[in-house]
Amino acid sequence: MIRVLSTKRLEPNQRQYLLNGGISVLAADFIDVSYIPFDINQTKENLIFTSRNGFLGFLANKMSGVYTGSNVFCVGSVTATLIERYGFNVIASADDGKALSEIIVGEHTDKSFTFFSGSLRRDILPDAMKAAGIDFNEMRVYETVLTPHKITAPLDGILFYSPSGIESYLKENSITDEVCFCIGNTTAAVLKGISDRVIIATKPSIENVIVQVRNYYK
Known part of the structure; x- marks a missing residue:
């Protein structure tokens, strides 16, 4: 089964949408916010x-x-x-x-x-x-606030929603041949020179990032 990591926790319906497409999902918040x-x-x-x-x-x-x-x-x-x-x-x-x-x-x-x-x-x-x-x-x-996590499970894809999410992920992990799904051009630009396997959402929303994952692996 295809396995992807979301660098932000997903709502149950968002996770289920991926599962319905035969995609296993890991999820963790790689950034936190304080006002x-x-x-x-x-x-x-x-x-x-x-x-x-x-x-x-x-x-x-x-x-x-x-x-x-x-x-x-x-x-x-x-x-x-x-x-x-x-x-x-x-x-x-x-x-x-x-x-x-x-x-x-x-x-x-x-x-x-x-x-x-x-x-x-x-x-x-x-x-x-x-x-x-x-x-x-x-x-x-x-x-x-960056909250990195070490991911040991093999991944086919990674979902990124901000440049800081990428920065946090790379503190404990590397990107090799995983497909990177990005919420927008600004986020994708951070991956220049790191990965050429980048898919950008057509709309800047978590839902559309998930749609791109489903479309890519169907």
């Missing part, structure tokens, strides 16, 4: 979130409700749905930070933004906004 206090009074007109954790870190501030209804720019359709569920107005969402920066720089240079980020965020989005002279500030709202 960081921040001064929410410095928040500007428009909010930027490039991950679900960024939005949850924002909500962890007890004053976040004051900003309900604010305009939001974000990465990922799943994150966008979550943000809208809490009463915020998603103006634009994109598949990755680069695509989101292109939307902001191309169509919204007259607006002001606050980017709610994590400790391991990439430079692509803030660098693009600085270069375009956009009024923005950044607030660190969560810290990513």
Whole structure:
């Protein structure tokens, strides 16, 4: 039987979907998150979130409700749905930070933004906004903690959902001929020079990563 590792614990229905395709699943959380206090009074007109954790870190501030209804720019359709569920107005969402920066720089240079980020965020989005002279500030709202695990079972595939997940995996393991399934281009880029067996999800969601696994091994 095909065996894959998910570097994030899966919901029962997600695991069952793989099992129904004849795929055995190992799963462990290779990263953890802790929220960081921040001064929410410095928040500007428009909010930027490039991950679900960024939005949850924002909500962890007890004053976040004051900003309900604010305009939001974000990465990922799943994150966008979550943000809208809490009463915020998603103006634009994109598949990755680069695509989101292109939307902001191309169509919204007259607006002001606050980017709610994590400790391991990439430079692509803030660098693009600085270069375009956009009024923005950044607030660190969560810290990513690597929680590596040694995997001894032979694997056919590995599911990665973030660059930090890859970093954590490689602290205790190596990648040889396993197929790497990545949630997006930013995550896949970390594997350059490490593996050429990379499958990228067509949408940045855990569900679509799982779909790619099923499609690959069917």
